Amino acid sequence: MDIATISGLVLALTVIVVALILDGGSPAELFAAPAAIILIFGGSLGATIITSPLSLVLKLPKFIAQAFTVRKFDSKGTIDLLSKLADKARREGLLALEDDSKKIEDKFLQKGISMVVDGIDPEQVSAILETTVAQMRARHKHAMGFFTAAGAFAPTFGIIGTVMGLISVLKQLDNPGALGEAIASAFLATLWGLLTANLIYLPIAGKLKIKDEEEARDRYMQMEGILAIQAGENPRIVRDKLNAYLPPSEAKGEEEAGDKKVPAGNAERAKA
Structure with missing residues (x-):
């Protein structure tokens, strides 16, 4: 699980509950108007689904899960692997990497090394890998766009709920004793609209954006290594x-490890 996502959500909910209690209220009051909650979630999601393709909507559980899970990518392990492949390619030739490429679990990296072994032109290798990364980011962008749009619709539906509630209030002007509770219920819709937008939809969109940038960085790093091996x-x-x-702290440790791992012959050639 992504500790940052969970911690942020728990902290925000705790602050909201504490603030509500300090103001003399009760957390149970947030659920005093179930119709407003249904309107906010149903309305905002429904409006967003209208703007999205069905294929994206069906993948929403996957995207939500990504926001709450940590993507496992061993950057240092990948650097070690590519460095070893580069050393082997210089000593034995690119064809010697064929068996190694079949053992690589990462599909993107395996695809790149396989193209190098097959002797595909470097420009074509670069173009294919670039397109792969671009399409990956396009899919991620659609997911981020969905939650961003939902974050924009939710406050609007909150206002709609409040207006609907106030219409009901106006019908009860002859009953002053019920006006206070009715007005409070009406404004709960606005509160839920703002809460869902700023506590669920927009934070998920932001988290997906960060994960997209991290994965793109990793892919570009792999592509850099693949092309360097081919060269x-x-x-x-x-x-x-x-x-x-x-990051600088990790890179320093990696450089020190690299000094120990590079064979003596290669170290001499590097100095030369």
Whole structure:
């Protein structure tokens, strides 16, 4: 589970409940108008579904799960693997990587190494991998757009709910004793509209954007390594290139590890 997502959600809910209690209210009051809750969730999701293709709507549970889970990507392990493949390619040739490519679990990386082994032109390899990343980001963008749109619709449906509630209030002007509760219920719709937009929809969209940027960075790092291997670059240079994609603290440790792992012969060639 993504601790940051869970912690942020728990903190926000806690603050809301505490603030409500300090104002003399009760958390149960948030659920005093179930019709408003149904209107906000149903209306905002329904309006957003209208703007989205069915294929995207069917994948919503997957996208929501991504916001609450940590994507496992071993950047250091990938750098080690690409550095080793670069060393082997320089010593034995690109064809020697055929067996290694079949053992790679990452489909994107496996595809890139396989194209290099097959002798595909570097420009074509780059173009194919670039297109793969672009299509991946386009799918992610659609998911982010869905939750962003829902975050825009929710407050509007909150206002609609409040207006509907006030219409009901106006019908009870001859009963002053019931006006207070009716007005409070009406404004609960606005509250739920703002809560769902700023506590659910927009935060999920923001989290998906961060995960998209992280995955794109990882893919570009892999692509950089694949093209460097195809160009026959020194393993040390390959490692240095890929370390540039890591945070400074991680890159420093990776460089120190690389100094120990690069064979003596390769280290001498790097210095030369």
